[in-house]
Structure formats: structure tokens, C-alpha cells
Amino acid sequence: MNEAQRLVELIPRLRRYARALVGDRATADDLVQDTLERAWAKLHLYRRGTDLRAWLFTVMHNVHVNRVRAARVTDPLEDEMPELAQRAPQGDALLVRDLDRGITRLPAEQRAVLLLVTLEEMSYEQVARTLGIPIGTVMSRLSRAREKLRAMMLGQPVSAKLKVVK
Amino acid sequence: MTDAVSEHDLQAYADGKLPEDRHAAVAEWLAAHPDDAERIESYRRLAEELRSTYDGVLDEPVPERLQRALRPAHARRVALVAMWVALGAALGAVAGWQLHSMQASPVVAADGATVLARRAAVARSPTSARA
Numbered sequence: 001m002n003e004a005q006r007l008v009e010l011i012p013r014l015r016r017y018a019r020a021l022v023g024d025r026a027t028a029d030d031l032v033q034d035t036l037e038r039a040w041a042k043l044h045l046y047r048r049g050t051d052l053r054a055w056l057f058t059v060m061h062n063v064h065v066n067r068v069r070a071a072r073v074t075d076p077l078e079d080e081m082p083e084l085a086q087r088a089p090q091g092d093a094l095l096v097r098d099l100d101r102g103i104t105r106l107p108a109e110q111r112a113v114l115l116l117v118t119l120e121e122m123s124y125e126q127v128a129r130t131l132g133i134p135i136g137t138v139m140s141r142l143s144r145a146r147e148k149l150r151a152m153m154l155g156q157p158v159s160a161k162l163k164v165v166k
Numbered sequence: 167m168t169d170a171v172s173e174h175d176l177q178a179y180a181d182g183k184l185p186e187d188r189h190a191a192v193a194e195w196l197a198a199h200p201d202d203a204e205r206i207e208s209y210r211r212l213a214e215e216l217r218s219t220y221d222g223v224l225d226e227p228v229p230e231r232l233q234r235a236l237r238p239a240h241a242r243r244v245a246l247v248a249m250w251v252a253l254g255a256a257l258g259a260v261a262g263w264q265l266h267s268m269q270a271s272p273v274v275a276a277d278g279a280t281v282l283a284r285r286a287a288v289a290r291s292p293t294s295a296r297a
Contacts, residue, residue, distance in 0.1 A: 004236065011232055016223040029229055036235035099219055117181060118213040119220055124183070139174050146209045
């Protein structure tokens with residue numbers, strides 16, 4: 001199978017990760033679209049035989065960082081105000097919404113690590129390679145993300161910095 | 167005897183990524199530390215909830231615009247192949263036509279002569295001049 005077909009097969013996984021990463025469907029698909037276009041343009045930089053999924057998620061990570069940075073230039077509060085979104089229909093609605101909201105309140109770099117480990121079920125080494133960070137950083141971000149999310153789910157105050165969504 | 171159990175071990179345990187040879191040590195640690203056991207269990211549940219929340223996206227139909235995002239380069243490649251095929255076909259046609267005309271030229275000449283003769287005959291004919 002060539003890279004083109006494998007990229008097509010990875011689209012649903014990109015969408016799942018993007019949905020959890022940014023919250024709403026339209027913004028998530030915008031991110032996926034930008035990622036796919038960039039991946040196409042840069043496909044010659046992918047080394048055959050290496051992990052295409054990790055490569056693609058690296059592209060998505062870079063695109064996401066750039067988009068967040070650009071959004072911050074136009075609206076400094078953008079990153080702090082996760083949009084309310086259409087949610088996946090399955091599961092306990094209240095729980096889903098809380099978990100969703102909890103995820104969007106995590107610092108972006110912790111969110112990425114947690115989602116790659118839990119949704120993509122990447123090894124810690126793969127996460128480190130995908131995000132271009134040392135494995136020790138992966139572990140500390142994972143640990144902090146989980147502890148924060150757990151505290152949020154238990155209704156404990158996590159951070160005084162959390163802003164009220166308008 | 168319990169080896170030192172690290173936070174890395176505990177996270178890996180929650181993720182089911184713990185190497186086999188660490189299992190016994192971590193299980194022993196968790197048995198002796200109920201707070202950690204409860205915490206790690208909650209991490210494991212959280213991961214399950216995350217998956218059940220977002221796995222539905224995997225089954226959603228991929229929007230047209232995302233499929234199109236992969237098309238420009240693909241279309242370019244298809245167009246390139248099509249161009250070569252067309253070029254090949256054109257070269258083949260030209261070669262075939264030349265070959266054909268080389269073989270067929272006496273016939274064409276004969277046909278041409280016949281036509282000319284017929285036209286001459288028609289021109290000379292008084293009936294066709296009147297028509």
C-alpha cells in the first residue's frame with residue numbers, strides 16, 4: 001500500500017484526535033484539513049519505512065501549534081475560551097460534557113500527551129518522537145494531565161487561573 | 167521484597183504498558199498503598215471514558231472536504247500519467263498515420279486521379295454544366 005492510501009486510512013484517527021484536542025467538530029476538521037494539505041505538500045520529507053502515523057501526528061501537532069499561535073495574535077483570549085461544541089452522541093451526556101470540558105481546560109501540551117497515550121495508544125517513546133520532547137517530559141505531562149483531570153472530575157479546585165467561559 | 171516503584175511504573179500500569187518483569191513489583195506496591203491503587207484505577211477509568219467519548223468519531227463518514235484535501239497532489243499525478251498516455255497515443259497515431267500514408271499513397275494517388283478524372287468529365291459534360 002502506498003503512502004497516499006495509508007494517509008487516507010489515517011483520516012478518521014486524525015479526526016478523533018483533533019476533536020478531543022480542539023473541542024468542536026468544525027474547528028477540528030479545519031485542523032485535519034490543514035494537516036492533510038501540509039502532509040501532502042511535505043510527503044517527500046517522510047522517510048519510507050518509518051512510522052507514518054507518528055509522522056502525520058507530528059505534522060498535525062505543528063499545524064495546531066501554528067494555528068493556536070495565529071489565533072492568539074488575532075484574539076488573545078481564544079485559547080482560554082474553549083467553544084461549546086456538538087458532542088459525540090454516545091455515553092452519559094453529563095459525564096461526556098464534563099470530560100470534554102475538563103480536557104479543553106488542560107494546558108495544551110498536557111492535553112496532547114494524554115490524548116496520544118489514551119486515544120492513539122502510542123507508546124511513550126512514540127509520543128516523545130511525535131511531539132519532539134524527551135520521554136521524561138512525556139511522563140511528567142501525562143502525570144500532571146491525569147491528576148488535573150481527576151481533580152476536575154471530582155469537583156475539586158484545580159487552578160485559580162481557570163477562567164469563566166462567557 | 168519490593169523494588170522502588172516509580173511514577174513512570176504507575177502510569178505505565180494504568181496504560182497497560184508496564185513491562186512484564188515489573189508487574190509483580192507494581193502489584194505489590196499497589197496492594198500496600200491503597201491511595202495509589204485508587205488513583206491509578208481512576209486513571210485507567212479516565213482513559214476508558216476518553217476512548218468511549220471520542221471513538222465514535224472513527225465511525226463518522228469523512229467529510230468531502232477532507233477527502234479533497236488529498237486530491238490536489240493525487241490529481242496532479244493522475245494528470246501527469248494522463249498526459250504521458252495522451253502523448254504516447256498521439257505519437258502512435260502520427261507514426262501509424264505516416265506508416266499508413268506511406269503504404270497507402272499509391273491508392274490515394276489513384277483515388278486522387280480518379281476524382282480528378284471524374285471532375286474533368288463532369289465539367290465537360292453539358293448536362294452537369296447546366297445543373
